[in-house]
Amino acid sequence: MKSETQIHQIFVRFADPQIPTRSVIFRNPSPNFTIQHLKSSLFPEAPVPEESLFFTLNGKPLSDATPLFPNPRVAPLSTLTANFRLCGGGGDGGATGAESRDCYLNMYAVKKPDKADPNELRLSKWVNCSLSNEPLRHPVVIDKLGNLFNKEALVQGLLTKTLPKEFGYIKGLKDMIAVELVQIPGVKGGDGAVKFQCPISGLEFNGNYKFFAITSCGHVLSAKSFKEVKSSACLVCHKEFTEDDKIIINGSEDEVTALWEKLKEEKAKKDSGKKSKKAGHANEVKPVQSAENGKKHRLELVKGDVNGPGKKFKAAEAMPANATKAVYESIFTSSKKSNFKETYSCRSLPLGRN
Template sequence: MKLFVLGPSVFGTTTIECTPSTQIRDLRKSVSERMPGLASENFRLSHWGRPLRDEISLEEAQLADEFTLDVSGSIRGGGGDGGSTGAESRSSYLEMYAEKKPDKVDPAEERLASWMTCRLSGNWLTPPCCADRLGLLYNKDSVLEAILNKKLPKELSHISAKSLTDLKLMPNPAFSERCKSTANQANFQHAGAAPFVCPVSGIEANGRSRFVVLRRCGTVVSAKALKQLPESVEELVGYRWDPSEVMPLNPPKDEMEAMREALVIEHLEAKARKEKKRRAAEIKGQKEKGAVGGASSAAAGPHAAKRYRASEHAPSYADAGVYASLFTSSRAGEAKETYMCRATSARGMNLT
């Protein structure tokens, strides 16, 4: 088959002989040979404005005999450089949007969400609630179920039933089911009010103010009330609280990391104390066992280990050998004793 290729005005029209199975890539090379100075990588072939891909054949491109093809030059710099996007570099343009960037989270909404949802299940916080040693809040039912089923995530492996602190949270009268329904996981600011408040100062637990828990009783109060009104807090809990039992709730990330490191150190120290106690008990047991064995040997006397010999206790009027023959120990190993006689193998021995 014969095709006409219309090139730039300098070259004019060229006739190319080819077959239906010829690929467009090979056809471009033939055109480049007929038009010196025009490299095959610097132009594209098209038919009536339709670009022809290099990997297809003339038959696949639906080109027939005596069709006219156009030569169009490639524009340098097009596509992938922040400007225009040529068809040959469209993939570079698409790659810019292939990876979806995560949406930015408002820190205020994130803090409010930590006081409204369970850190494990993501459900709304509903009493009974509890906190772990890092000050994170959970629905107690969800945590206990995960512990029993051994389905705690790796990042929450520090949680155990003994390490949880039951929380006494003061409900916010201004918070209602309507506030909960208007809030969602995408925007917690729509709630308008926090679900819990400080029982002393009335400050809302919305993440803007610092809150703590007294681990001995589980009462949750604001840090401001604990600092400015300690007497009121003592009256509320019914005892004189100690600073060592104060634990922050939903602390900042840097403070949480410090608490996590302290928790790891405490775990290692407890493990070392347990191992030391076990070794001390083991050494004490060995000493007691040795003392009992020594006392029993001393009580037995010097003749306890001496073997009894019948010949040494024979009467003065008896022959020692004859007296010793009355006892089986004097003939140990010579004959086996049965129920018929003392020594069947020796039956009749003295009769000959």
Template sequence: MGADGGTIPRRDELVKEKKKPEKKDKTSELQHKWNDCSISQLPLQKPVMACEYGSLYNKESVLECLLDKQKYEGVAKLAHIRGLKDVKELQLTDNPALSRTDNKMDISNCAPYICPVTGLEMNGKHRFCFIWTCGCVISERALKEVPSSLCHKCAKPYAADDVIVLNGDDADFELMKSRMEERRLAAKQSKKGKKKAKTDSEGEPSSKAAKLADKGETSLDKSKLKSATAAKLVTAASSAAKTVKSKSLSVQDDPKSSEVYKSLFTSSDEAKKQGAQHSGWVSFNPQYFR
């Protein structure tokens, strides 16, 4: 059986085969990982940040994500970033080829950053790492060929666990995750130790019972202090009254009073004489004498 003209159809024309899945372009995928932000998918611009998993971000995108987590899709993958302390600003080395003005050189495929030791371009073809303590970006080849406990770029000391692989594979991801958990646990324990040392240096009781005992002693001391203060006030008031009483002068001893004014009182000499003559009088007053 055939079509007009006696042609015979082929099998692929009669049977629809299942379409093969499209393959990813590895070159485009590498360029996307190393040149674009993992949050906003925009081109990377300084300052460039990296998390403890080795992903690259723009600092502006990280800040926007922390302020409004609903702005970007797939933010659940960024649950390990709780704040700016969980990302590090990278100290990148610019590629000098991009600054040249030689028209004969094709710089369209040049990476914007290179390794400061080996000069390898950071384009995904070579493995790159960064040191968490200082943020310097160095190729893995440089770290292996020139082993050292000091950073090759800034000469700051670092440990082996501080080396984080940028855009690593699944095995690298699991390793970076375990190192992140160990690093955060050590930081938490160090913080608790510093807090405890500060409490001990200030002399504060560490147990609850000691705090309650200290509180009880303080209340007793306050009550004793109040009673002692009250007793002192009473003693001072009585002594002041005695002093005022001892210092008070009678009318007859007052040098400022006149003799006429003194004679009005029973304590005067004339009143005492008249009182002896008129013993029945209770008080002395000159106006009653005739």
């Protein structure tokens, strides 16, 4: 008597809807039949790499070693879903295999700083204080390199000695130049800060145009005003000025370099003037008292060393012959300390001293 044939049928559905569902029938299946054998039976002519195809049942993955018969999980007429893995290689959204999970975590963990808008940075230099970054408000000053400051903030920085190194050349009020900025009537920025303009041409003080400050009077005018109206006097207050009295505000790198060289030259001249003045004091003619043959003292001219002060006069060096040193020195100074009190006209002697 022939044994009864066992038939086990399952369905294989593909995740790709373009591939139709297949029905797989097994007759007298072997207990050693696994998912790996199922893969080979589905694609006998072109075997699919093991790592590129996997099966799931009710959303749960099945390993290649999972047996199909007998398996209570894979009942007859069960539907297995075949899923294809996309192999990376670049451009397809997959991984190349060179990256690790930590690479992606680190990439998103460190937030990249937002790039500053160059237009906003440029405008900020013209409407804000270079030190406090607060909106400009009167009184406003500039330094000799054309940087704008609120005077209150700059003075506070000098008093507290908190000026940054970049402004180390500002030592005091003499390094500040007070300027007059003309406000645009009724116009304010989004933060409530006032806006300024050229009083002659009406150009806005926003960095789109060149502006100069006249150090002799403090008025700020656009380069266009100086170009259109040729004058050696300020166009606002009519005070005379020279080209050296003009300082460009927020100039280019080359223009700031030229101002810096000019500042160093001024400092060098000032330092050389101080040295020559000190040398003049050292070579100053000094009177030296001396006596000769009991006559009146004469003046001797003694020049000091260039590298040091002049020789100090000592009475004993000019002492006449046969004179007592202590007595001779007492003529010029009080050579002995005593408890005697001196009046405004002469030294008093106690009674009986003679």
